[in-house]
Amino acid sequence: MRVFHLIKLLFFIFFISVFSECKNAHVENILTNENKSIKVFIDIDSIGKPYYMLYFNDKLVLDTSYLGLKYEDLDLTNNFKLIEIQKPVVITDSYELFQGKRKYNEYKALQYKVVFDNAESQKLICEFNLSTNGFAYRYIIDRNDNWKILNEQSTFRFPDSTSAWLQPMSVAKVGGKK
Numbered sequence: 001m002r003v004f005h006l007i008k009l010l011f012f013i014f015f016i017s018v019f020s021e022c023k024n025a026h027v028e029n030i031l032t033n034e035n036k037s038i039k040v041f042i043d044i045d046s047i048g049k050p051y052y053m054l055y056f057n058d059k060l061v062l063d064t065s066y067l068g069l070k071y072e073d074l075d076l077t078n079n080f081k082l083i084e085i086q087k088p089v090v091i092t093d094s095y096e097l098f099q100g101k102r103k104y105n106e107y108k109a110l111q112y113k114v115v116f117d118n119a120e121s122q123k124l125i126c127e128f129n130l131s132t133n134g135f136a137y138r139y140i141i142d143r144n145d146n147w148k149i150l151n152e153q154s155t156f157r158f159p160d161s162t163s164a165w166l167q168p169m170s171v172a173k174v175g176g177k178k
Contacts, residue, residue: 031110033132038054038130040053040135042114044082048079049067050068061158066155068124068153069149071147071150072148079119083123085112086113087112088110088112090109091110092106093108107131110130124139125139125142126138126139126140
């Protein structure tokens with residue numbers, strides 16, 4: 001009877017330790033802007049290629065779109081794990097346009113740093129900015145040696161249902177002179 005209780009206790013301890021490890025290993029992989037109208041789902045596919053999916057008002061805007069860089073001596077496109085999504089930082093900027101409807105502009109966004117890591121401890125770091133009505137990202141290159149990027153693997157996959165339009169444009173050099 002004692003052995004049975006001991007086995008139950010060991011099984012319980014094992015279950016709790018496995019569950020807590022899984023809980024600690026999980027990275028929350030949804031980024032949002034302040035009003036939650038823009039959501040970006042970050043993950044990796046079955047071969048470790050990092051990707052994102054972009055939603056606006058819960059409607060898919062960009063389907064599985066890949067991230068990655070290829071250097072002369074380094075391939076940062078696959079075999080990754082999503083390691084960390086840092087807590088967002090509020091960024092602000094003001095700028096002046098020389099053309100357009102509004103001359104003085106204010107920009108405010110939540111900025112997230114997303115870190116992917118591969119088996120060789122090579123990191124791919126992406127910085128995502130989500131404003132009220134905008135989305136942008138860039139790669140953070142943390143190399144001190146001489147390097148050359150051969151190929152950027154970024155993709156922007158629009159859903160099949162996406163529609164677009166072209167705005168008419170006047171023929172060049174007409175309309176100003178008589």
